[in-house]
Amino acid sequence: MRHTANVLFSGSRGCLYNCHYCSNSQLRAIYKGKGRYARKMSVGKFIEAAAECRRLFPKAKSIYFTDEDFFARPVEEVCEFAEIYPARVGLPFECMASPLQVTEEKMDLMVKAGMWRIDVGVESGSDRVKREVFNRPATNEAVLRAAKIINSYRQVVPYYFFIIGNPYEERADLLETIRFVGEMPPPFFLRAYSLVFIPGTKLFEAARRDGIITGLEDSGYEIDFLGGLDHKGPSWKSKNLYLNSLLALMAGRFTRSWLGFLPRRLVPALTKARVVNFCDKHPSIGKTIINLSNIGLSVRHRGLYLISKVIKNKRIIYGAKSPEPEAGEKSQKN
Ligand code: SF4
Secondary structure (H helix, E strand, O other): OOOOOEEEEOOEEOOOOOOOOOHHHHHHHHHOOOOOOOEEOOHHHHHHHHHHHHHHOOOOOEEEEOOOOHHHOOHHHHHHHHHHHHHHOOOOEEEEEOHHHOOHHHHHHHHHHOEEEEEEEEEOOOHHHHHHHHOOOOOHHHHHHHHHHHHOEOOOEEEEEEEEOOOOOOHHHHHHHHHHHHHOOOOEEEEEEEOOOOOOOHHHHHHHHOOOOOOHHHOOOOOOOOOOOOOOOOHHHHOOHHHHHHHHHOOEEEOOOEEOOEEHHHHHHHOOHHHHHHHHHOHHHHHHHHHHHHHHHHHHHHHHHHHHHHOOOHHHHOOOOOOOOOOOOOOOEO
8 A cells, every 4th residue: 555645653552541431441451560551652763663654655645643642742752753753754744632732832843843633532521421431531621721722723623533322421411512512613523433332441341230231242342433323233322312313413524603514503402402302202313313414424535535636735625724834834823
């Protein structure tokens, strides 16, 4: 695949956090007593490896640094990276970041180095779910603070990740998530992942203890978590089907008028208690919305693929306001 347009590369292993649904929580347990579980390349070695990727894939247009939290590096290392990377490698890059690690200083440096897209895990707009179910320390307040910083960089495309189809969420949690995403500063993209109970994780064990799953068979481990919400999957996927279907419909671009495929002005009416009650009594409504959102997602993926054949600048495809600067160009803020 030497002609690939986007090269994936990671300069670290493990993660500083311990989210109960994530395979890293299992890796952490496996590594117990066997040395450092979370480890990373030095900046110099990392950049040399990235340069090697560029040499191996001369037609690559961008790199995706798949480190679990690229922003976890201390600011001195980010500074060193921003100094060397543009001249040594120079490809625009995408990376993942915890909301807790996003600061203006690091954003300045990453943008200077050539970051075109940032992927931030939010997972739920319910602080209760994040705290009690996911064991994630980033509260809504912390996410909003990070989102406001990111929003001020016009040439960066923000992607926020959410988990849907989670049987531990109650109606109030989902309504809180819907309210919260409406509060985040647009434009940005929302990606909705369908929860799977990964064998060996703490959440898998909890779900088994709580009688939500019986074991591997109904854990949903084989579900394509990127393939949209699958209401035909295990029975626990049917809980709060309607509100989850609305979140599925929100996957995509958020603007002042649109939340993904959903017009923003319709949200208050669609989340009224009597509408939710009615739709919960008629699961075919949620199923129809999910089917529509899955069709929409598939059409959009194909459309984006075709567009990317013609327009090479990803920032333009994703609607970032400013044209793509060369890696290393001075950052432009609103
Ligand atoms: S922050 Fe991400 S990679 Fe790290 S443990 Fe949580 S889900 Fe896993």
